[in-house]
Amino acid sequence: MADKITLYTNHRCPWAHRAHIALAELGVPFEEVIIDLDRPRDPWYLEVNPRGLVPSIKFGNEIITESAIVAGFLADTYPDKAPLVPVSNAPGGALARARIAFFVDAYFSKLQSQLFKLGQAKTEAEQAAVGEAVIAAAVKELEPLLQNAGPFFGGSERLTLAEVLTGSFVVRLVALTKSGVYPSNIPTLAAEKTPAFWKWAQAVAAHPSVTGIFNEEAITATTKARLAKQRAA
Ligand SMILES: N[C@@H](CCC(=O)N[C@@H](CS)C(=O)NCC(=O)O)C(=O)O
Known part of the structure; x- marks a missing residue:
């Protein structure tokens, strides 16, 4: 068993x-x-x-x-169920794992780290500047890593470990920019300046394995309240 x-x-x-x-x-x-x-x-x-x-x-x-x-x-x-990442001793496996690890590291250290500053961004201008910094990070760090055809990392038709590790943050980025809780300049700037990243983000945010437990309404309300509390402190 x-x-x-x-x-x-x-x-x-x-x-x-x-x-x-x-x-x-x-x-x-x-x-x-x-x-x-x-x-x-x-x-x-x-x-x-x-x-x-x-x-x-x-x-x-x-x-x-x-x-x-x-x-x-x-x-x-469960390498055979729905391979999220190749095993390291498969041909090209170690390299594919390194590429995924680098992408995830770039997502968090360069992009998400900008969003963590939102709690200190009190004015609309400061929030728009965070939006611009998020886009600058996506342009420099993520756009070049998403040039393979195919909706997911490395041109994969299915989610990979890259999306497993970033997806919960990506679905928040897409939903919370739409509702204006995150800087609302992000979608327009992203579509214009970092199209591969934004297309990938839309595909991730719409995937049933990512949306499964995501309660958009509740997360929007709690994030809005958390940011307001941080800004009032
Ligand atoms: N580095 C941890 C972070 C997990 C984490 O921060 N979880 C939060 C909820 S989002 C938590 O359990 N917080 C409870 C607490 O801080 O008391 C991980 O990646 O698993």
């Missing part, structure tokens, strides 16, 4: 969302336990994950924590 998987999660967490995308794409059955993040963690959960964070998975009798590690572990455990 296959190892049973329990996912400890919260649907508003983009890091936990990574595990949902991986599991959905792999088509692996799992049991879900929702962790209430609005109150202190119960002692039993601190035994699962002493850091108290989501996501964690229980795989058989083993606990695995940290979203990127969880997603990579699931991808490596």
Whole structure:
């Protein structure tokens, strides 16, 4: 019998969302336990994950924590279900893994790091400047990495580990710029200056494995409230 998987999660967490995308794409059955993040963690959960964070998975009798590690572990455990990343000893596998790792690193260190500044951007002009910085990062760092035909990374027809690790942030970028919670200059600038990135982002944000647990209305409301609180501090 296959190892049973329990996912400890919260649907508003983009890091936990990574595990949902991986599991959905792999088509692996799992049991879900929702962790209430609005109150202190119960002692039993601190035994699962002493850091108290989501996501964690229980795989058989083993606990695995940290979203990127969880997603990579699931991808490596089920290489045949819906290959998210080639195994490292397949021809070209090590290089493909390195390319995905570099893309994910660029997404977070160059683009997402700009969005993390939104909580300090109080005026419309400051928010528009964050939007411009996001686009500048996409133009310089991501556009050149998305030149293969095909909706997903490396020209793949299916989601890859690159989308598993970035998708929850990409769907927020697309939804929250549309609603104006994130800088509303982003969509127009993106379509004009970084078309491959924006086309990829639309495809990621529309994919059922990414949209599965994404409650756009709730995430829009909580992000809006969080940014307002940070700006008022
Ligand atoms: N580096 C962690 C980050 C996970 C994380 O920050 N999760 C948040 C929710 S989005 C959490 O569990 N917060 C609970 C807390 O800080 O008490 C990962 O990638 O898994």
